[in-house]
Amino acid sequence: GDKPIWLLTGPNMAGKSTFLRQNAIIALMAQIGSFVPAESAEIGMITQLFSRVGASDDLARGRSTFMVEMVETAAILNQAGENALVILDEIGRGTATYDGLSIAWATLENLHNINNCRALFATHYHELTSLTENLEGLMNATVSVKEWNGDIIFLHEVKKGAADRSYGVQVAKLAGIPQTVIRRATEVLEKLENADQGGKTKAIINELPLFNTNPNNMMKPEGSSQIEEQIKDIHPDELTPKDALALIYKLKSFIK
Secondary structure, eight states: OOOSEEEEEOOTTSSHHHHHHHHHHHHHHHHTTOOOSSSOOOOOOOSEEEEEOSOOOBGGGTBOHHHHHHHHHHHHHHHOOTTEEEEEESTTTTSOHHHHHHHHHHHHHHIIIIIOOEEEEEOSOGGGGGGGGTOTTEEEEEEEEEEETTEEEEEEEEEESOOSOOOHHHHHHHTTOOHHHHHHHHHHHHHHHHHHHTTOHHHHHHHHHHHOSOGGGGGSOOOOOHHHHHHHTOOGGGOOHHHHHHHHHHHHHTTO
16 A cells, blocks of 8 residues: 555454564565565665564563553654654553543554654554544555354455454454353343444443343353264264264254
8 A cells, every 4th residue: 555554453363463563574674685575565764663562561660561552652652753664553452442542543643643654553443444534644454354154264364444343252252262151242242332323331331230131041051962962972983984974964963
């Protein structure tokens, strides 16, 4: 793209942070005269390279994760010149939602209007994507995913545009979070999204415990299904091709 600042949105695990680091390394390689992994590249002069990625505290200095993030962001905003390349990964995530969004918003505006530098800015604050209407040098980019049967497939492709959601619950499911938690999270998410559209988020949060009619059930895993019971008794090394085919037909009959 021809815009100096890219605002990158997309799900967790889609590759946003990898894309940021990859571009920083490529820029560094180009500055020392090295080949870069591309058919052609037009990078230009970079006199400063700044990164604010990852999340860690500083116990020795008594700094929380958010404080470390803010100190590093401050250094970037105070020092980056017009020939700098800045990569910022999820600024503002370590504090309350509106505080974090406000900080990310103002940081993005400062990079555009004051620092006037090139930057890759990854975020889950989708509200920031509307800034392209006011910031001429800002472009929205997203990491593509495909949703299929309630799951997500990462396509590892960066393209112009903005993500419409973060797919956090689906990623939690991939990580192995218990199904009882996933179902509850999905239910809460739907209620919060509907409430947010109607401006009633606070009221809905107060009512959320009412949606779970039997809290004790939340802690109990589901019993094994017929398919799970059948699979537990299988010894793969002892199956002949004919037995395996018969087993597939048997398992399929359970879901008809």
